[in-house]
Amino acid sequence: MNDKLVIMTGNEAIARGAYEAGVKVGTAYPGTPSTEILENLARYPGVNCNWSSNEKTALETAIGASMEGARVLTAMKHVGVNVAADPLLTLSYTGVGGGLVLVSADDPGMHSSQNEQDNRHYARFAKIPLLEPSDSAEAKDYVIYAFELSERFDTPVMLRSSTRISHSRSTLQLGQREEKEIAGFEKNPAKYVMLPGYARQRHPLVEERLLALEAEAELSPLNRIEPGTGKMGVICSGVAYQYAREALPEASFLKLGFSHPLPKNMVRQFASTVEEIIVFEELDPFFEEQLMAMKLEIPVRGKALFGLLGEFGAEMIREKLLGHKEEQIEVRPSIPARPPVMCPGCSHRGVFYTLKKLKLKVMGDIGCYTLGALPPLEAIDSCVCMGASIGMALGMARANPASAADTVAVIGDSTFLHSGITPLLDAVYNKAPITVLILDNSTTAMTGHQEHPGTGTSLQGEPAPNVELENLCRSLGVKRVTVVEAFNLSHLQKTLKEDLAAPEPSVIITRHPCVFLIKDFDRPPVVDEDSCTGCQVCMKLGCPALSFKDEKAKINSTICNACGLCEQLCRFEAINPAGGKAGD
Amino acid sequence: MKKTDILIAGVGGQGTILTGRIIAALAIAEGLDVKTAETHGMAQRGGSVITHVRLGEKVYSPLIPPGDGDILLSFEKLEALRWLPFLSKKGTVIVNTQELEPLPVLTGSMEYPEGILEEIEGKVSRLIAVDALSVDPVTENPRMVNTFLLGILAKNMPYEMEKWLKVMEEEIKAKLVDANKKAFMAGWNLQ
Numbered sequence: 001m002n003d004k005l006v007i008m009t010g011n012e013a014i015a016r017g018a019y020e021a022g023v024k025v026g027t028a029y030p031g032t033p034s035t036e037i038l039e040n041l042a043r044y045p046g047v048n049c050n051w052s053s054n055e056k057t058a059l060e061t062a063i064g065a066s067m068e069g070a071r072v073l074t075a076m077k078h079v080g081v082n083v084a085a086d087p088l089l090t091l092s093y094t095g096v097g098g099g100l101v102l103v104s105a106d107d108p109g110m111h112s113s114q115n116e117q118d119n120r121h122y123a124r125f126a127k128i129p130l131l132e133p134s135d136s137a138e139a140k141d142y143v144i145y146a147f148e149l150s151e152r153f154d155t156p157v158m159l160r161s162s163t164r165i166s167h168s169r170s171t172l173q174l175g176q177r178e179e180k181e182i183a184g185f186e187k188n189p190a191k192y193v194m195l196p197g198y199a200r201q202r203h204p205l206v207e208e209r210l211l212a213l214e215a216e217a218e219l220s221p222l223n224r225i226e227p228g229t230g231k232m233g234v235i236c237s238g239v240a241y242q243y244a245r246e247a248l249p250e251a252s253f254l255k256l257g258f259s260h261p262l263p264k265n266m267v268r269q270f271a272s273t274v275e276e277i278i279v280f281e282e283l284d285p286f287f288e289e290q291l292m293a294m295k296l297e298i299p300v301r302g303k304a305l306f307g308l309l310g311e312f313g314a315e316m317i318r319e320k321l322l323g324h325k326e327e328q329i330e331v332r333p334s335i336p337a338r339p340p341v342m343c344p345g346c347s348h349r350g351v352f353y354t355l356k357k358l359k360l361k362v363m364g365d366i367g368c369y370t371l372g373a374l375p376p377l378e379a380i381d382s383c384v385c386m387g388a389s390i391g392m393a394l395g396m397a398r399a400n401p402a403s404a405a406d407t408v409a410v411i412g413d414s415t416f417l418h419s420g421i422t423p424l425l426d427a428v429y430n431k432a433p434i435t436v437l438i439l440d441n442s443t444t445a446m447t448g449h450q451e452h453p454g455t456g457t458s459l460q461g462e463p464a465p466n467v468e469l470e471n472l473c474r475s476l477g478v479k480r481v482t483v484v485e486a487f488n489l490s491h492l493q494k495t496l497k498e499d500l501a502a503p504e505p506s507v508i509i510t511r512h513p514c515v516f517l518i519k520d521f522d523r524p525p526v527v528d529e530d531s532c533t534g535c536q537v538c539m540k541l542g543c544p545a546l547s548f549k550d551e552k553a554k555i556n557s558t559i560c561n562a563c564g565l566c567e568q569l570c571r572f573e574a575i576n577p578a579g580g581k582a583g584d
Numbered sequence: 585m586k587k588t589d590i591l592i593a594g595v596g597g598q599g600t601i602l603t604g605r606i607i608a609a610l611a612i613a614e615g616l617d618v619k620t621a622e623t624h625g626m627a628q629r630g631g632s633v634i635t636h637v638r639l640g641e642k643v644y645s646p647l648i649p650p651g652d653g654d655i656l657l658s659f660e661k662l663e664a665l666r667w668l669p670f671l672s673k674k675g676t677v678i679v680n681t682q683e684l685e686p687l688p689v690l691t692g693s694m695e696y697p698e699g700i701l702e703e704i705e706g707k708v709s710r711l712i713a714v715d716a717l718s719v720d721p722v723t724e725n726p727r728m729v730n731t732f733l734l735g736i737l738a739k740n741m742p743y744e745m746e747k748w749l750k751v752m753e754e755e756i757k758a759k760l761v762d763a764n765k766k767a768f769m770a771g772w773n774l775q
Contacts, residue, residue, distance in 0.1 A: 007608050007618065032625030112625030135619070135646075168646035169608055169620040239646070246644035315649035326651035328669050329707050335666055336694045338686035340596065340631035368629065376691055447625070539691050544630055547690040558726065 003173055010165035013136035013172055014075070014103055015040035017143025022180035023047055024070035024098070027058040029418060030447035031077030032112035033166040034105035038075055039450075042459050046177070051451060051459045054386070054418040055080035059087045059102065066100040067192060069183030071147050075103040078119045079385065083419070085122070088156070092126040093202040094192050095154035095209075097183065099147035106162040108282045109311035112446075114366065114383060116310070118283035123158045123260040127210050130260035131159045131222065132237040137172035139165060142257060144175075145222065153209055153216070162282070164239040164311070214261035222257030225270050233274030235267070235287055240312055244280045247317035251278075262290050271296045278302065278321065282312050342371050344545040345521070345561025347441050347486040347512035351410070352379040353541055353565070354492050360408050360500075361396070365389040365420075367412040368446045368514075369439050376542045380410065387411070387419030390436055394423060397432040405500050409436045413469060414444035414452045421476065427505045428477035435499045436507045438469055439486070441514040449516055473507045480506035487512060489568055515561050523578040524560035525567050527553050531574035538566040538575065587640030589648040590737070593667040594659035595684050596623070596631050599730035602755070603657070604635035606734060609751045610743060611639040621646040632686075634667055657737050659729055660684050665700050668707065676710040678736050680729060682717055712736060714774065721766050728767035731756075735771020745772060 008016065014037050018026065026049035028038035042049035052058035055076040062074040076084060081104050088102065104122065107113040123130035131146050133139040139161065146157040190198050217223060230250040237256040245253065254270040256262075271277060279288040279302030288302040305320045306312065318324045342349050352372035355362050356379040364370055364380035365388060373380035382392060393409035411420045416438050427434050444450040451457045456466035473481045480502055484492045492510060499506035524545070534551040545560035546553060553566070553575065562582065567575045590607060592600040604620045611618035616639045623633040636648045653671040657678045658664035664679040671677065681701065688694040705711045714736065716722045716729045731752070738748045749765055756764050 005612055007605075007612055009622075111623070164621055164646055167622045167624050169605070169618070169622075170643075170646065171612060171617065242644040242646065311647075313647050313649055314645050315651075318649070326649060327673065328651040329671060329673060331665055331668050331707075332697070332703065335697065336662065336686050336688045338595065338630075338632040338662070338666070340629035341687055343629060371629065375687070375693075446629075536692075542687060542691065544687065544690060547685055548692045 005171045006174060007169050007171050008136045009036065009167060009169050010133070010136050010139045010161055011036040011167070012040050013139040014143055014159070014161065015044070016174065017140035018073040018101070019044040019047060020140070020175045020177050021099070021144045021147040022071050022178045023073050023147070024180070024182060025049070025062065025065035025072040026074070027052050027061045027072070028075040029053065029055050029058055029080060030444050030450040031080050031105070032447055033107060033161070033163045034075045034077045034080070034103065035447045035450065036166075037103060038459070041073065049459055053453055055084040056087060059084040059091070062100055062102070063087060063091055066096045066098045068097065068185050070098040071180050072098060073101045073103065073143070075105070077113065078104055078106040078117055079113060079115065081119055081122055083386070088122070089126050090194050091156050092128050092206055093194055093199055096150055096156060097185065098180070099150035100156045101143060101146045101150060101159055102156055103159045103161060105166050106160060108162055111163050114385065116283060118286060119160055120260065120286045121284065123160075126158075127206050128155050129153070129157050129213050129258065131157065132257060132259050133159070133161065133165060134238055134241040134255070134257070135165070136168070136170040138257065140172055142222065149216070153213055155209055155213070160238065162239055210261055214263065217258045217261055217263040218265050220258040220263075223263050223266055224255050225266070226253040226255060227273065228252040231275040232278060233270055233276065234278045234280055235270070235291070236280040237287070238282070240280050240282055243312050243314045244317055247314040247322070256287070259287070262287065264294060267291065267294065268296070271298055274298065276301070278305070280306065280312070280317065283308060339374055340371060341374070341542065341544050342368060343515050343561075344543055344559050345515035345518070345563040347510070347514065348372060348439050349377070349541055349543060350487055350489050350565045351437065351439060351492065351510050352377040354489055354496065355379045355408065355410070358493065358496060360406050361403065363389040363392040363396070363407065363409045365409075365411040365415050367415050369410060369412055372410075374542075376540055386415050387423060390420050390427065390434070391423035393434045393436070394427045394430070394432050397434050398430070404433045404435070407434065408496070408500070409434060411436065411438055412445070413438060413440040413442065413454050416469070417453055417467070421472070424473065424478065424505070424507070425476050432505060433503050434505050435496070436505070438507060438509045440469055440509050440511045443514045443517060445514045445516070449514065469509050478505050478507050480504060481509070482506070483509045483511055485512060486510040487563055487565060489565070518561070521582040522562035523580045523582050524555055524557040524562050525564070525575050525577050527555055528574050528576060531572050533572050533574070535572070537569050537571070541565055541569065587638065587643070588655070588741070589653045590637040590655045590657060591648060591653045591667055591670050592635040592637065592657045593663040594633055595663065596629055596633050598659045599727075600633055600635040600659065603730045603734050604637045606751055606755050607637045607639070609755050610748060613747060613751060614743060617641060617643045619643045619646040632663055632666060655737065655740070657733055659733060661700050662686065662697065664704060665697065668704060671708060673707065674709050676712070676740065677704050677708050678712045678733060678740070679704070679714070680716040680733055681713050682715065682729070719770055719774070721763070721770060725763060725767070728763060731764040732767040732771040735768040736774055738768070739772050739774070
């Protein structure tokens with residue numbers, strides 16, 4: 001054992017815990033704030049990790065590995081669990097072979113997500129145990145505990161992180177890896193083949209298991225009472241425990257690390273030592289509602305004080321509970337916002353410029369390109385979930401056939417492979433003349449440039465077979481498939497007009513690597529101030545390297561990546577190439 | 585030892601996470617407890633980003649509550665103003681006076697605010713404002729802004745220079761260590 005303290009993010013610690021627990025297989029689809037879990041796990045020896053096309057295939061791969069007898073971890077962001085929910089809810093019935101842990105990384109406050117759903121409900125929904133670490137040390141320890149629990153109770157285990165666990169660093173001690181033999185698959189249809197007849201036999205076992213897990217939670221070292229000196233008792237889990245502990249040094253705490261099934265006896269015992277219970281939990285009243293159903297004899301308060309929205313902090317307790325508001329510096333109102341923007345040289349920018357120019361309805365999707373919804377491009381009209389763009393464009397065409405003439409679906413390469421293929425198949429099958437743009441920048445960009453089945457490279461950086469998007473679309477029955485260089489706006493515009501008018505489904509693949517993948521740039525163009533008329537057409541691109549000062553366009557040459565879009569747009573030849581390479 | 589809360593503000597891509605990591609590693613080397621909270625994901629695309637670093641005997645929350653911060657280290661001038669409410673009135677602001685114009689300013693719909701330094705100076709106990717890009721070696725290598733500013737911060741904390749340099753050797757890629765150390769020392773020796 002090495003007792004030296006190290007510092008890790010929660011995601012690094014989860015990966016470390018899986019390694020120490022003898023995990024043999026890891027799977028994931030990238031999604032903030034979960035992405036770095038698999039990236040880190042893949043660096044450890046003896047763990048076979050792979051990116052999956054989506055969270056459902058990630059979990060299904062994990063189930064197979066578990067049935068073969070290996071310990072396996074699969075990680076995803078909160079909304080990814082929606083995609084994996086189908087296998088998850090039946091996996092609860094089959095149970096596991098080797099231990100199986102699903103990490104759900106929630107995002108209260110929606111730092112990088114389209115909703116802030118509370119995935120603790122999934123543990124209850126699937127009737128499986130839920131562990132909620134409150135810092136990196138617990139994240140590592142809980143993962144190891146989760147594998148033991150998974151095997152002992154024949155159940156998948158959900159470990160719930162959140163942004164402030166996954167992307168916070170704190171200290172922990174490293175342990176040794178414990179190698180686990182792979183037991184091998186044993187045929188057992190009554191356990192693994194969920195035909196109705198077998199599933200009916202499994203369901204009562206799930207309910208019995210839940211009772212046994214509740215008894216286990218009562219004794220688990222992950223749940224503890226921290227007696228205080230006051231009359232107030234606080235019940236909490238995850239990072240909320242840290243916020244509350246900081247703000248309430250005197251209070252008694254019931255800290256829930258093994259938080260579903262709820263250890264009700266422990267709650268009653270805790271309630272008998274205090275005069276009031278405060279439930280401090282982000283998002284939904286998950287504990288609070290269960291406490292209310294228990295009809296405790298003392299008051300329980302939670303959501304009435306702290307609400308249902310966003311992230312919490314220690315200051316919320318000070319203000320709402322103690323009536324103490326920290327004196328804060330006030331600054332002037334109306335500070336210019338600094339929203340995220342597409343990078344200078346981003347291959348998506350010209351596409352959105354063109355879509356806006358043609359005044360199209362644009363069904364958007366999830367990725368960097370969702371930023372095309374923000375000013376000045378403002379070219380995206382919807383964003384729901386991974387892959388939704390194509391299905392929604394199809395739905396519009398079903399509702400109003402004429403809409404296909406001015407509607408496009410816009411989806412990235414990684415997102416298309418995640419869940420865009422099936423709705424495109426629906427469009428072909430149902431003869432809907434929709435137009436789909438696949439913005440192919442050859443990476444999963446928003447989450448930090450992960451590989452995917454279309455990049456030709458594996459998670460470990462090894463060469464891998466790559467699916468060719470144009471052939472994939474043709475194989476689905478799309479006859480009109482055109483590949484357009486993403487910066488060739490005239491070609492894009494011409495193709496768009498033709499495809500929107502065509503009476504059949506069409507796919508336009510706009511192709512150019514993400515600017516992060518390019519090493520060799522031209523020198524930034526220069527503005528000829530005498531020719532610049534101040535028309536500001538180039539400013540419609542929303543490029544951070546372009547600004548407008550003293551009635552002239554300006555190019556910030558330190559951040560310009562010389563994509564050439566502004567040159568293309570300028571009708572006065574005022575923006576001209578400097579010639580040569582950036583490094584010259 | 586009293587708890588120290590440090591906020592590192594900047595624009596996505598400026599290196600707030602690495603800077604936070606170095607401070608955290610130093611805290612551990614000093615036997616302190618430490619936690620950080622970082623901005624990953626969407627906001628990194630040129631958006632406003634913040635890294636919280638808390639050190640002390642025992643740290644619970646990774647987030648610095650508004651009004652609690654001791655030091656605000658900002659890699660950009662406007663971002664210093666934006667995150668100022670997280671700082672205590674007794675706090676110190678270390679700011680790079682470089683202006684990176686956010687989109688509403690670039691497109692001409694808003695002006696880059698005037699009088700930021702004056703406003704900050706009147707609201708906190710101490711302001712250290714430096715045009716990092718005018719100081720060698722940042723002038724030649726603008727990517728060293730973060731370790732240069734870290735040098736200024738380090739000078740204002742009670743830990744020895746050698747310890748900072750040692751931690752940087754461990755946290756920074758080998759081929760970039762020397763350049764970063766040089767930038768750090770330029771910050772340390774400023775004034």
